[in-house]
Amino acid sequence: MGKLFPGLLPEHEAFIRKQHIFFVGSAPLSAEGHVNLSPKGHDVLRILSPNEVAYLDLTGSGNETSAHVAENGRITLMFVAFEGAPMIMRLYGQGRVILPGADEWEELSPKFELLPGARQIVAVRVSEVKTSCGFSVPFYSYEGERETLQKWANGKSEQELERYWREKNAVSMDGVTTPLGHIIQ
Template identity: 65%
Template sequence: MGKRFAAMLPQHIEFISKQHIFFVGSAPLSGEGHVNLSPKGYDSLRILSESEAVYLDLTGSGNETAAHLAENGRITLMFAAFEGQPLILRLYGKGRVILPGNEEWEKLEGYFPPLQGARQMIHISVYEVQTSCGFGVPLFQYEGDRNTLIQWAENKGEAGLDEYRQQKNAVSLDGLPSSYGEQA
């Protein structure tokens, strides 16, 4: 049976720190809009406190999470044990975008390795943690991070990334503006 907690316990934080992948879920308020679910990798997540997390978000084919957060702030992060003891852990929270150049960005960027293509950080104020068994999650062995996204961003360069973000990241699939679109 699943268990619910008001904040992350030390064992939750330890489990999260060992994961190589996590998933981000968000959705617009409209029941007609797209639910977004994105896998995230690299060394891009930090737990700031028992009720606070932040991840470095790299440029991708869309920017659904930022658009959904601008509209309603709802976000879920999910972690699943693909090695060792089975467990699924979800962080439910309110999220917001932190853009480069922001004072908060300057404060937090040192927590992360420099990753080419970083476009924003997503800060999550966690209001509930849920764990469940994960008995049905298969075992996988971690082989390493792909370097394809980083190489793609390096090849684009900053000017190319800015142009790409204007074309692909300013508006969600449902026409909602993302925080990147607001700064354009």
């Protein structure tokens, strides 16, 4: 059954490093707002300490997590074993969005390969780690990363990316302005 931990143990960190995908969950303050769940691929997650992780957030069709985290900080990251021994791991915590040009960006961005379309870093102060069995999760085999987003972003100029962010990433579907929206509008 599920076990709770106050932070990441070395075996948790080893499990995370083996995963090719993780999921990010967030929600606005409003009970009528949309709960968001986003898959994240590529090598974008970094473990900074037993109680802090960060991921490089790439351009997407929306920017819900950024809006929710700016509004209330609540965020959950979930990792699932699709290969090997079964396990599900959730990291519960408070997030913050770090934009290019901020002092913290200068500190954290060198820890990542800055992939095309990188728009922000989401850092998470982890308050609890929960593991559960994952016995019903099916096996899936990893075949590789999709390069579609990177090819798309490489085909855009900086001005074209900023225009896309203004049109698609500045405001959440519930009308909450994202941190990115505050600087590009």
